[in-house]
Amino acid sequence: MSTAFSRRFQLVVDQLAKGNKKHFAELTGKSASHIYKICRGMSRPSMAYLQELYNEYKVDLTWLLTGEHSEGAQVAGTPKNSDLVFAPMFDVQASAGMGSDVVAEDVEDYFAFNKSFLSRQLNVSGDELVFVTISGDSMLPTLHDGDRVLVDMSQKLVNHEGLYLLQSESGLMAKRLSDHQGSLRVVSDNPEFENRTIEASARDANPIAGKIVWCARIV
Template sequence: MAASDPRERLLELSAERGVSLAQLSALIGRNSAYLQQFVRKGSPRKLEEGDRATLARFFGVSEGELGASEEKSSNMDWIDVPRLALGASAGPGALAQDEQPIGAFRFGRAWLRRQGLDPRGLSAISVDGDSMEPVLRDGDEILVDSAPRPLRDGIHVVRVDGALLVKRLETGRPGLIVLKSDNPAYDPIELTPRDVDVVGRVVWKGGRL
């Protein structure tokens, strides 16, 4: 078989992961001999779309490696992250009212996986104001990860009294969350945890030079 043959690739991946074809068959809800027959006897001729998608997610590869068409594989290699019609204020505070997508940013699936990011928890918004300069500038686009995680220091988007802010959080003082600006012209804000709704952690930025 050619190196691009999905049967050979499935054998390579199963060997690398240390799982048997019978175990993989169980993973996709098939009888234990299903993938053995696919690899050795060519039956079925190709994997069904749902089975292929499950196996691709398990191995962390594109569906193209397991037999998807070039167009299908190309589409599956990218994730469209919704861009929301609101801004996170890096200044006095912007009211968060409209959260309808107005577009999307496209990220490579493999890149997101390497960053440990689940696409289902991601959204993109813009930065308003100058309080986070020079790290974040007015008009920058930021990627916000809202997946549940233990809170730790870093740049986050938060809601305070209905306003959406992007600030650097410090959590080392018991009973307090400190919202800090990178621009020294802005004073820190000290709040109790119940007064801060942490929307998500900022994990990427993009903007004009």
């Protein structure tokens, strides 16, 4: 799974090689597989390699390692405006139907949000936000097939009824959830689909991935 460091590293790849990991590997003298692993959070580069990135491309290592900009520094692949938060779009689908297996977790793109918008309008921070794509029509008219939803992965408890991503045996699903004395009510907004209840004893086998807080749709 992507980490904060790997997401910042991906931004460097985006800036220096237009997101092409193979080209970035060639530019910086590493194998493409190694760059893929770094971008996916499966590996960390050596300090010697990071120093080369600074020497050759003036990448701000303070920002890359900590997320904080050095005073006066220009960071390859990162916005100058520290008020922006970048939410990664994962190459996964959340089924609004019978469930969809997660087969890949590559980052397809990044979406920028202003921190004040996230706090004021959505009441979330930018620390654990990700985008996934909705597949299926069981959540119509609320969510449509192809919608991209912003998920706050820090919200894994159902304190109030809302839209969540649920990991079930059949895959990742977008559903309306509510807690009923420990049991979890799983509702499809589309009345053509059946609702169900996950008993308290089975909730550990059906973990909540996060809460859906925003939706983007092509009109």
